[in-house]
Amino acid sequence: MAEFSWETRSPLDRALVAGPNGASGDAGVSLTEIRNFDLVQVMARRGKAAEMAEAAKARFGVAAPETPNAVGAADATLIWSGPDQFLALSTGGKHSIEALAPGFTGSASLSDQSHARVLISISGAKARTMLAKLSSIDLHPDVFGVGAAAATSMDHTSVTLWRGADRDGQAVFNLLVFATFAESLWHTILDSAAEYGVEIGHPEELA
Amino acid sequence: MKYSIFSLARAALSGHKNWQRTWRDAAPKDRYDVVIIGGGGHGLATAWFLASEFGMKNVAVLEKGWIGSGNAGRNTTIIRSNYGLPGNTGFYELSMKLWERMEQDLNYNAMVSQRGVLNLYHSDAQRDAYARRGNTMRINGIDAELLDQPALKKMLPFLNFDHARFPVQGGLLQRRGGTARHDAVAWGYAHAASELGVDIIQNCEVTGFVRDANGKVTGVETSRGRIGAGKVGMAVAGSSSRVADMAGLRLPIESHVLQAFVSEAIKPLIPGVMTFGAGHFYVSQSDKGGLVFGGDIDGYNSYAQRGNLPVMEDVCEGGMAIIPMIGRVRLLRQWGGIMDMSMDGSPIIDKTPVDGLYLNAGWCYGGFKATPGSGLVFAHLIARDESHKEAARFRLDRFRTGAVIDEKGQGAQPNLH
Amino acid sequence: MRIICPFCGERELGEFTYLGDAKPVRPAADAGEDAVYDYVYLRDNIAGVMDENWYHGGGCRAWLKVTRNTLTHEISGVEAAAGAGARQVAK
Amino acid sequence: MTSHRLSSGGLIDRSAPLNFRFDGKSYSGFKGDTLASALVANGVKLVGRSFKYHRPRGILTAGSEEPNALIELRSGARREPNTKATTAELYEGLEAASQNRWPSLNFDVMSVNQLFAPIFVAGFYYKTFMWPAKFWEAIYEPAIRRAAGLGRAAGIADPDYYDKAWAHYDVLIAGSGPTGLAAALAAGRTGARVILCEEDFTPGGRLIADGGTIDGMPAAEWLSRTLAELGSLPDVRIMTRTTLFGVYDGGTYGAIERVNDHVPSPPEHQVRQRLWRIVAKRCVVAAGALERPIVFAGNDAPGVMMASAMRSYIARYAAAPAKRMALFTNNEDGWRTVETALGAGLQVAAVIDARAEISPAHRSLASKGGFPVLHGSVSGIDGGKNGVRKISVSLTGGARAEVEADGLAVSGGWNPTVGLTSYHRGRPKWRDDIAAFVPDGAPPGMVAAGAANGAFGLGACLREGFAAGVTAARDAGHGNGSGSTPVADDEAFSLTPLWHVAGKGKAFVDQQHDVTASDIELAQREGFESVEHLKRYTTLGMATDQGKTSNVAGLAIMAAVTGKSIPETGTTIYRPPYVPVAIGAFAGHHRDETFHATRLTPSHHWAAEQGAIFVDTGLWKRAQWYPRAGEKDWLESVTREVKAVRGGVGFCDVSTLGKIDVHGADAGAFLDRVYINTFSNLAVGKARYGLMLREDGIVYDDGTTSRLAEDHYFLTTTTAKAGLVMQHLEFCRQVLFPELDVQLTSVSDQWAQFSIAGPKTRDLLKEIVDPSEDLSNEGFPFMGAREVALRGGVKARLFRISFSGEMAFEISVPARYGEAMARNLMIAGHPFGVTPYGTEALGVMRIEKGHVAGPELSGTTTAADLGLGKMMSTKKDFIGRVMAGREALIAADRQVVVGIKPTDKARRLRSGAHIIPKGQTPGPDNDQGYVTSVCFSPTSDHWIGLALVERGRERIGEIVHAHDPLRGEDYDVEICNPVFYDPDGGRQRG
Known part of the structure; x- marks a missing residue:
């Protein structure tokens, strides 16, 4: 019997090289990848938006976002992804598609996206300036506050972007990128950030 | 007045005081045998062919603004006959042959320049599609060559061979293709048609059709009064739907905006016409030195005659990707024209359901290269009441029967043609 | 051009894809060839205010009905397609 | 100190000298100089040659409207042709060369063209070069092309990088002169988000050179205070070296920032230029006005300069364009140049004023300065390539006079910059009081203020700017700010329009394109009366300066010849960009390998390790084949891969297929409407091949769709159409059939999918799938589809479908297991000789x-x-049903898919060859189809192909001709059944 391993590999496995990148000096942009998460697309069935909302509330203890926002629950983040639909981001299998399915029977369709996306965290004093090269939406703090989310595009590639809790007084932007585009977009981000100096962190587990 | 180096030299002696108008400034008569609506290249060419080939000289061309103010004066000046489908292939070659003698026919130098048109390919599938098209051309007696990468490196060493996202594998070349001075085409036909007695009437907008009891069109209402006509031909690409609407017709056409761009004039850099299909970019260099380039249509219905920024960026991205030496060349001007986008990407030259009204429309962005051919076949249709054999497939009812001519295979979605 | 997506807010043109006139309605199954020909091929090609189908593919993937002036590009209204969200739609 | 540098004054940094070279000769200037000001300071007058006649030309202006002082900046791959010396900032080591001359600027052989000038009038080329026809491409055109154009592009890939960015503001202001600064103050103080773009490297606009008093303080002090205040406002941004070049729909503006053009080359990690797309609720155009020339004989001589430019050189750059200047003006404003020159200690030879009256103040200035005021016009210039020496003047009343001077300042009045406000086809309107066009019909949200709006006085500029700023901020949703309008006096402005002084010799309207007043008269004579015809016939205004100094004069002259008024004559359509912009900037980082994004399959890096050759398929990189040592070409590798599959087992990453989860109670009904065949009756656990049409009845896409649960289908599309099919299905779901309960989710990236094919597939799978799973023909029959567990616990989806015709499965695992899957397939398949295969073998x-x-x-x-x-x-009913029945789509003579094989088995086939009946000469009438796909079939041991052939299915067995003139090949092929391999399908079902 052959022995084989089912080691998972992130799409950024080769591309992400921890350490400084671009201009020297204080890094204006900090980048890293967040790994190991469950991500489930939850879409209301026709005429069942209210039922889906109830099911979400029952499951996560918070109302699912009805507008472009990311809502933090005790052990998951619910990110708006379109009309009457959201992404449930969690870790440890607690809200995997299998775990969620029973609660949403009849009210929503679930589709596993855990492997379909890569999650990139972007912060630093120049994060917003750098993102202005990639994103056509207005990320001014008055407009895109903590918890704001957007289904949008960067470099002609669909992404989900939301602003997490600030860290060290700096905004933190979370970016879900389609897995097969991830390496390409990663390099584009690095190119855009190079002039500000980049600190690439070792991949982190989703907390 | 005959144009030549001798007449020019003679004129110089008198300080060029003796030149006549290039075309007569005609006032509308009460009635013409044929009225052509639209003083663009196609309308003027139609009038000239009516007069020169079919002996119909009691003809007027009505132009709402100044002649050549539509797409004739707003295109990237490319001429070619590298089409792959029956209907198009023969027609565009007819047109190409007319280009090749136009200047002598018209006694007007429209700077027809056969410097070659090259379509690049980047994959085996594209090569196969070009092979099919090139063979169609050869079978129709049209020149075509399939070049491989070494041949291209020799011909266009400045292409991005080393760092290309989509490496260039080769190209389909039509050496007889090239460019012409777009405005001069309109002026040349106007000049020659006027010499044969055609009235060219500017600032004369058609506002309605005059119909008799049987519904037959017998004239047009215009901003300069009613003008009677034995037959009326429409050559108003960009406005076809609006004019047809006055006759109660709905057409399989949408109006879209296509942008074009020209750079500052520089010394000769790019020899012929080159198209980069993988990047929505094509370019040539004008005699004056500007790089003339363009890409896809903006993608939405529009009569606004202005382009958007994303498409402009897209075109320049394509340009930089394939010719990285143009990075520091500056874009000087951008403009947008209204395209008559038909439902299969091919033109319509046919009688309409309205007696006495003839239609020449749906040129998408192929109208300029078609100018002389369109003039001849439309004149043929109007004069003889039957299609020229090279335009027999440009029927209006082909969408109803399914006999469409869809070079790009995109179906009834005009913004994808 | 910028379109206010009823779900996402104002977004730039690059996030959207155009389909065309939103007025023609897909004929019923028994409507016959002429009706379908008209639906598929003939266009009013309005020079002026027109309802159009746009797809927010670079965003929330909703199909939108955008009311836009083809002479000026002015957008005077945007609404979501009937089936964009989960609301019940009568047949 | 250089010959024409003033000993004091100016905004140059005398502590920072800079060396530069022009045409190989060394010069020096200072930080703060432009190349033009440094050349002026060095007494250089001749800087270029004109387009057509190669006439010597000097510097006419001090800004981006410059028609003459165009140079090639930098060298090698960074050479930038047609660069305006008037906007090029000086840096240490700058190299510039004059252009359009040979062998040298001083002695240009092509200036012989001037001898032919009587022939080379507007449009002469339309009248000649027609005979013999062949001579055009061979002789005439190459000569014309060589002579035309101005500078030389580098001809080498641009070594610098560009990027693009977005900015979002309440108020965008173009121009940082008094108007723009007042607007910024007003808007900024309300808390609005304000961005101000300034083309120059120093903010201030005409304040810098013209000074004045604002709020009781010198303009320079007001300027620095204002900049300090604006700098303290957190949401106000001032961008210098940034030109607003276009306005696009929906309040989107294009601006170009010259980030590093003022240094020899960009520092590491930095771009040369950045393209900004600014989204702004309101825009205030405070771009000022451009002084316009007066057309007279010899007006293109080096040393003739716009009066305001001469002021700029003297006051801003401390450089004297002339030591003894004359002024030709038709207005009050031109006189400021005299004041500035006198103030700098320069001599004034005379003022030629076309007006009947001049003010007492100017009269006393003249007597104080000791120079005469001549009422009349300049009618000629005596001077050559080294500049003005003598000026001929036609005095009012008919007498003549001459003035000796080494420079002539010219002021014909001012034209508001109406470009930006006119880009949406707004037509500027004429104002008689200033004899100029002012903006009208500006795009929504945009307003012009100050000189750009025809208000030329300093006080008026401040008032209009401030008011526009207040209004813009309010319209953008902000309340009132603090502070009041800055106050300044309005200078007197009187003007007597004068466009063209009749005289002997060429009088240039468009100096760059060598369009003369007589060219315009000729155009009119020949019927090119419409301004658009005039422009196109003479090329007036089409040069790199976009006619900024020539357009209005040109149409004024046309108006005069036709007897119409100027507004009746009208303007041409204004077209962006406002200044020429590098193509590279529009491309940003989208060049070379990063032109488009790249998609990688889950097993990409593993395949790369195996030495796979990759092919571009849309954005994807796919393994095309896996060469092995010793294989001489791709064909050998591909043949090996095919044989390995047909004889044993192989696998291929097919993750690029589009994959869509279709959920909902009506999922089956939905699929019935989008596919031509039926899916609602598909059993759970089964897959079915489906075909979609477009509504016009033509095939759109195909793929297999499996039913994983009562309300869950898993649909696949072709790689090429994945995104489009998703869009199409969403259209069907949301627009066409909104009553159906269906949800769609792309899971293309969620699943790594592999095709495993060959008679030993089951053997291999048994090694990898949990032993509890029944893979037997009964337990997992052909077209079965279900979830299975793999050894080690990973869950997979298994589909018994076959593209290759072999016993085959497709297996999907969550994508992060994709690479492990490839490795495990190699391990598990090792005993069976498993072989990875690429897209070529798949195609075969x-x-x-x-x-x-x-x-x-x-x-x-x-x-x-x-x-x-x-x-x-x-x-x-289904999409496309009705239109598919149209007569031409069901005609008997349609081209249909058949197989072909060569009669000579050694013959290679090629796609794109056409099918001609045997024995006939190829022609349009017997062109019956073409070869669509070919391959060398290892199974048949010869080349085979598919073709679309007229009535093909009736012609199985017929020998036809494959005609391929493009590649010089002609050969016979037999039409055959397209299924070459295992026609009964026993292998895939076994």
Whole structure:
């Protein structure tokens, strides 16, 4: 019997090289990848938006976002992804598609996206300036506050972007990128950030 | 007045005081045998062919603004006959042959320049599609060559061979293709048609059709009064739907905006016409030195005659990707024209359901290269009441029967043609 | 051009894809060839205010009905397609 | 100190000298200089040659409207042709060369063209060069092309990088002169988000050179205070070296920032230029006005300069364009140059004023300065390439006079910059009081203020700017700010319009394109009276300066010849960009390998390790084949891969297929409407091949769809159409059939999918799938589809479908297991000789099996053409059903898919060859089809192909001719059944 391993590999496995990148000096942009998460697309069935909302509330203890926002629950983040639909981001299998399915029977369709996306965290004093090269939406703090989310595009590639809790007084932007585009977009981000100096962190587990 | 180096030299002696108008400034008569609506290249060419080939000289061309103010004066000046489908292939070659003698026919130098048109390919599938098209051309007696990468490196060493996202594998070349001075085409036909007695009437907008009891069109209402006509031909690409609407017709056409761009004039850099299909970019260099380039249509219905920024960026991205030496060349001007986008990407030259009204429309962005051919076949249709054999497939009812001519295979979605 | 997506807010043109006139309605199954020909091929090609189908593919993937002036590009209204969200739609 | 540098004054940094070279000669200037000001300071007058006549030209202006002082900046790959010396900032080591001359600027052979000037009038080329026809491409055109153009592009790939960015503001202001600064103050103080773009490297606009008093303080002090205040406002941003070049729909503006053009080359990690797309609720155009020339004979001589430019050189750059200047003006404002020159200690030879009256103040200035005021016009210039020496003047009343001077300042009045406000086809309107066009019909949200709006006085500029700023901020949703309008006096402005002084010799309207007043008269004579005809016939205003100094004069002259008024004559359409912008900037980082994004399959890096050759398929990189040592070409590798599959087992990453989860109670009903065949009756656990049409009845896409649960289907699309099919299905779901309960989710990236094919597939799978799973023909029959567990616990989806015609499965695992899956397949398959195969082998096997793919699904073929007509259900409606029945789509003579094989088995086939009946001469009338796909079939041991051939299915067995003139090949092929391999399908079912 052959022995084989089912080691998972992130799409950024080769591309992400921890350490400084671009201009020297204080890094204006900090980048890293967040790994190991469950991500489930939850879409209301026709005429069942209210039922889906109830099911979400029952499951996560918070109302699912009805507008472009990311809502933090005790052990998951619910990110708006379109009309009457959201992404449930969690870790440890607690809200995997299998775990969620029973609660949403009849009210929503679930589709596993855990492997379909890569999650990139972007912060630093120049994060917003750098993102202005990639994103056509207005990320001014008055407009895109903590918890704001957007289904949008960067470099002609669909992404989900939301602003997490600030860290060290700096905004933190979370970016879900389609897995097969991830390496390409990663390099584009690095190119855009190079002039500000980049600190690439070792991949982190989703907390 | 005959144009030549001798007449020019003679004129110089008198300080060029003796030149006549290039075309007569005609006032509308009460009635013409044929009225052509639209003083663009196609309308003027139609009038000239009516007069020169079919002996119909009691003809007027009505132009709402100044002649050549539509797409004739707003295109990237490319001429070619590298089409792959029956209907198009023969027609565009007819047109190409007319280009090749136009200047002598018209006694007007429209700077027809056969410097070659090259379509690049980047994959085996594209090569196969070009092979099919090139063979169609050869079978129709049209020149075509399939070049491989070494041949291209020799011909266009400045292409991005080393760092290309989509490496260039080769190209389909039509050496007889090239460019012409777009405005001069309109002026040349106007000049020659006027010499044969055609009235060219500017600032004369058609506002309605005059119909008799049987519904037959017998004239047009215009901003300069009613003008009677034995037959009326429409050559108003960009406005076809609006004019047809006055006759109660709905057409399989949408109006879209296509942008074009020209750079500052520089010394000769790019020899012929080159198209980069993988990047929505094509370019040539004008005699004056500007790089003339363009890409896809903006993608939405529009009569606004202005382009958007994303498409402009897209075109320049394509340009930089394939010719990285143009990075520091500056874009000087951008403009947008209204395209008559038909439902299969091919033109319509046919009688309409309205007696006495003839239609020449749906040129998408192929109208300029078609100018002389369109003039001849439309004149043929109007004069003889039957299609020229090279335009027999440009029927209006082909969408109803399914006999469409869809070079790009995109179906009834005009913004994808 | 910028379109206010009823779900996402104002977004730039690059996030959207155009389909065309939103007025023609897909004929019923028994409507016959002429009706379908008209639906598929003939266009009013309005020079002026027109309802159009746009797809927010670079965003929330909703199909939108955008009311836009083809002479000026002015957008005077945007609404979501009937089936964009989960609301019940009568047949 | 250089010969024409003033000993004091100016905004140059005398502590920072800079060395530069022009035409190989060394000079020096200072930080703060432009190349033009440094050349002026060095007494250089001749800087270029004109387009057509190669006439010597000097510096006319001090800004981006410059028509003459165009140079090639930098060298090698960074050479920038047609660069305006007037805007090029000086840096240490700058190299510039004059252009359009040979062998040298001083002695230009092509200036012989001036001898032919009587012939080279506007449009002369339309009248000649027609005989003999062949001479055009061979002789005339190459000569014309060589002579035309101005500078030389580098001809080498641009070594610098560019990027693009977005900015979002409440108020965008173009121009940082008094108007723009007042607007910024007003808007900024309300808390609005304000961005101000300034083309120059120093903010201030005309304040810098012209000074004045604002709020009781010198303009320079007001300027620095204002900049300090604006700098303290957190949401106000001032961008210098940034030109607003265009306005696009929906309040989107284009601006170009010259980030590093003022240094020899960009520092590491930095771009040369950045393209900004600024989204702004309101825009205030405070771009000022441009002084306009007066057309007179010899007006293009080096040393003739716009009066305001001369002021700029003297006051801002401390450089004297002339030591003894004369002024030719028709207005009050021109006199400021005299004041500035006198103030700098320069001499004034005379003022030629076309007006009947001048003010007492100026009269006393003249007597104080000791120079005469001549009422009349300049009618000629005596001077050559080294500049003005003597000026001929026609005095009012007919007498003549001469003035000796080494420079002539000219002021014909001011033209507001109406470009930005006119880009949406707004037509500027004429104002008689200033004899100029002012903006009208500006795009929504945009307003012009100050000189750009025809208000030329300093006080008026401040008032209009401040008011525009207040209004813009309010319209953008902000309340009132603090502070009041800055106050300044309005200078007197009187003007007597004067466009053209009749005289002997060439009088230039468009100096760059060598368009003269007589060219305009000629154009009119020949009927080119419309301004657009005039422009196109003479090329007036089409040069790199975009006619900024020539357009209005040109149409004024046309108006005079036609007897119409200037507004009746009208303007041409204004077209962006406002200044020429590098193509590289529009491209940003989208060049070379990063031109488009790249998609990688889950097993990409593993395949790369194996030495796979990759092919671009859309954005994807796919493994095309896996060469092994010793294999001489791709064909050998591909043949090996095919044989390995057919004889044993192989696998291929097919993750690029589009994959869509279709959920909902009505999922089956939905699929019935989008596919020609029926899916609502598909059993759970089964897969079915489906074909979609467009509404016009033509085949759109195909793929297999499996039913994983009662309300859950898993749909696959072709790689090429994945995104488009998703869009199409969403359209069907949201727009066409909104009553159905269906949800769609792309899971293309969620699943790594592999095709495992060959007679030993089951053996291999048994090694990898949990032993509890029944993979037998009964337990997992052909077209079965279900979830299975793999050894080690990973869950997978297994589909018994075959593209190759072999016993085959497709297996999907969550994508992060994709690479492990490839490795495990190699381990598990090792005993069976497992072989990874690429897209080429995949293609070979599908052709052998007669499966259609991209080349056959060309967007023009019907289901029946592809031999799939029977799949069309007659029991339901579906997209494309009705139009598919049109007469031309069901005609008997349509080209349909058949197989072909060469009669000479050694013959190689090629796609794109045409099918001609045997024995006939190829021509349009017997061109009966073409070869769509070919391959060398290892199974048949010869080349085979698929073709679309007229009535092909009736002609099986017929020998026809494959005609391929493009590649010089002609040979016979036999039409055959397209299924070359295992026609009964026993292998895939076994």
